[in-house]
Amino acid sequence: MLYVISRYTYRSTFIVREIDELAARGWTIEVVSLRRPLLAPGTDRAHLPYAIAYDPFLAPRVLLALMTALASRSGVLAGYLRLMVTAFGRDPKLLARNLGVIPKACFYAAVARRLGCRHIHAHWATVSTSAAMLISRLSALPFSFTGHAWDIFCDTRLLKEKSDAARFVLTCTGYNRRYLIDIAGVDGEKVHVVYHGLRIPARTVPAAATSPSFAAPAGAAETSPVPRPLAILTVGRWSEKKGFLDLIAALALVRDAGVPFELQIIAGDGSPAYARRVREAIAACRLDDRVRISDWLPSAEVEAAMRASDLFVLPCVTPANGALDGIPNVLIEALSVGLPVVATRLSGIPELIRHGETGLLVNERDPRALAATIVWCAAHRGEAARLADEGRRLVERTFDIARTIDALERHFEAAIAATAPVGDTSGVSSRAAATRGWRAPRHAQR
Numbered sequence: 001m002l003y004v005i006s007r008y009t010y011r012s013t014f015i016v017r018e019i020d021e022l023a024a025r026g027w028t029i030e031v032v033s034l035r036r037p038l039l040a041p042g043t044d045r046a047h048l049p050y051a052i053a054y055d056p057f058l059a060p061r062v063l064l065a066l067m068t069a070l071a072s073r074s075g076v077l078a079g080y081l082r083l084m085v086t087a088f089g090r091d092p093k094l095l096a097r098n099l100g101v102i103p104k105a106c107f108y109a110a111v112a113r114r115l116g117c118r119h120i121h122a123h124w125a126t127v128s129t130s131a132a133m134l135i136s137r138l139s140a141l142p143f144s145f146t147g148h149a150w151d152i153f154c155d156t157r158l159l160k161e162k163s164d165a166a167r168f169v170l171t172c173t174g175y176n177r178r179y180l181i182d183i184a185g186v187d188g189e190k191v192h193v194v195y196h197g198l199r200i201p202a203r204t205v206p207a208a209a210t211s212p213s214f215a216a217p218a219g220a221a222e223t224s225p226v227p228r229p230l231a232i233l234t235v236g237r238w239s240e241k242k243g244f245l246d247l248i249a250a251l252a253l254v255r256d257a258g259v260p261f262e263l264q265i266i267a268g269d270g271s272p273a274y275a276r277r278v279r280e281a282i283a284a285c286r287l288d289d290r291v292r293i294s295d296w297l298p299s300a301e302v303e304a305a306m307r308a309s310d311l312f313v314l315p316c317v318t319p320a321n322g323a324l325d326g327i328p329n330v331l332i333e334a335l336s337v338g339l340p341v342v343a344t345r346l347s348g349i350p351e352l353i354r355h356g357e358t359g360l361l362v363n364e365r366d367p368r369a370l371a372a373t374i375v376w377c378a379a380h381r382g383e384a385a386r387l388a389d390e391g392r393r394l395v396e397r398t399f400d401i402a403r404t405i406d407a408l409e410r411h412f413e414a415a416i417a418a419t420a421p422v423g424d425t426s427g428v429s430s431r432a433a434a435t436r437g438w439r440a441p442r443h444a445q446r
Contacts, residue, residue: 001029001412002112002141004122004132008033008052010040011269013299014172014196014329015123021197021405023049030115032108034101034131040298053111057103065107069138076137077102084130087157094155101131109138117141118416119167125151129162142167142419144411146194149347150323152180159184163191167415170194170408173326173348192411196329197404200336200396201303229260230378233309233339235302235330238270241323243315243344244278246367250315252285253371259378261290264305268296302330306337311377311384313342316349317364327352332399335359335391340384342373352399358391360384 003019008031010016023029029050031037037052039045045052055062069077080102088095112120112135120139122132125147136143144166152159152171163169163186170192171177177193180186232251236242244265254261267275282291297305306312312334316325327348334341335352341359343349353359360377362369377384397403 001027002108002115002117002120002132002135003029003031004108004120004128004135005031005033006124006126006128007035008037008039008054010038010043011296012123014198017196017198017401018405018408019050021401022408025405025409030111030117032104032131034104034128053108055104055107057100062103062107065110066103069106069109073106073138076134077106080134080137083158083161087161097127098130101127102134105131105134106138109135112139112141118419119143119412121145121412124148125159125162126155129166130158133162133165136165142415144168144170144415146170146172147176147180148172149176149326150321152176152184153322153324156184160186163187166190167418168192168411170411171326172196174351175348176326192407194407194411195399195404196327196332197399197401198329198332198336198395200392200400203338203392229262230374231308231310232261232263232374233266233305233312233334234263234314235266235305235312236314236328238267238272238275238278240271240274240319241316241325242267243317243364244274245281246315246317246365246370247313248278248281248285248287248291249367250370250374251287251290253368254374254378255287255290257371257375259375261374261378263287263291264309265291265293266295266297266302266305267293303333303337306334306339309339310381311342311374312339313370313374315342315344315362315364315370316346317344318346325349331359332395335388336395336399338385338388338392340377340388341391342370342377352394353391354394357387358394359387 005015019029019031031050031052033052033054037054081099084095084098088098118141120132120136120141120143122129122143122145125145129145132143132145145162147169148171159180163180169180169186169190171180172193172195174193177191180191181188234244234247251261251263282288314328314331316328318324324347331341331343331349331352335358341353343353343359343361344364345361346364350361353361355361360373362373
């Protein structure tokens with residue numbers, strides 16, 4: 001299996017979890033990182049259970065592969081060139097990025113043939129899928145891709161063409177699937193939802209017996225005494241779409257309502273300019289003594305912060321560039337440890353946070369409604385905890401990585417079986433022979 005990613009990074013935890021789980025099930029995977037991979041601190045690439053291939057654009061063997069393809073597959077390269085110029089001819093930056101993958105696609109097509117690969121899969125519907133499509137055409141191997149969020153919302157150019165060329169298309173929310181079909185014109189028979197999965201951590205508190213009914217708060221007037229400050233947590237990149245400015249505005253109202261709280265923001269990467277705006281808003285609202293900002297933390301430390309908190313709040317918004325989130329993975333992680341969640345009615349979020357059932361939702365860019373909901377949670381901690389418990393049960397049913405990878409394997413195996421020559425049984429191996437798919441021989445790390 002050849003996995004193509006614009007950049008392999010440990011911070012894309014949902015992709016790393018997926019590849020790790022496939023490798024643990026016996027799939028041999030070659031990860032192609034078009035840009036230099038970013039591994040977790042202390043991680044040695046040679047010790048990973050899969051290979052990560054990265055070759056500079058001007059590496060001699062990449063250039064040699066390009067020259068070989070120009071001599072033998074010039075028609076394929078010319079067709080790809082025409083497609084990209086037609087789509088991005090008036091956008092020099094995007095055109096350059098999509099044309100820049102040609103040498104590497106030539107090289108990795110040769111690698112895929114040498115390894116005996118049977119399928120190619122790309123994450124993100126942009127440049128990495130362009131590369132996967134070209135690798136597919138050069139190697140005559142089928143490919144598929146997963147579209148997530150900004151990569152399908154910000155620019156629909158070539159989405160239909162890539163989907164038509166792909167054996168199947170995956171996405172991580174039902175909202176995304178409807179968008180791909182209705183807006184991008186993708187064939188609905190080809191698009192399938194596979195949620196991001198995670199390993200469900202052990203419970204730390206007994207499960208609640210029942211789930212309450214919830215009456216949406218009419219305002220921030222309810223200020224019943226609370227035993228201690230409400231420990232609020234939010235996690236995300238420094239990005240407008242995370243809604244941190246709305247959260248700060250809401251918490252100023254919560255303070256004015258007399259509800260004690262503490263907020264921890266765990267954020268990293270993203271926009272330094274947006275980070276400055278958030279810090280300035282904290283100072284302007286005189287919340288410095290109630291807000292603590294932490295840089296990006298390892299997953300285990302984020303989980304520990306969630307277990308130590310009373311409420312997780314992520315008021316996502318539609319940013320100016322339209323780069324919506326799908327279902328932010330931190331919402332799944334929060335519910336998986338039994339942490340109550342408040343979020344916004346946006347994109348695929350209501351598929352996880354079902355208002356009054358698995359968490360609480362407010363409309364985007366409505367700090368007053370957000371403040372009222374936080375105040376309600378402070379005054380009704382037991383009921384909020386029961387919502388979180390129902391949320392954890394939903395995560396167990398739908399987002400357990402064992403279930404999501406089962407679904408992913410079925411798509412891969414069907415694609416591999418459909419392209420296997422008649423009488424070829426090499427596409428199956430152990431575990432009931434018909435349910436696993438092909439595993440390529442491992443080769444030395446490059």
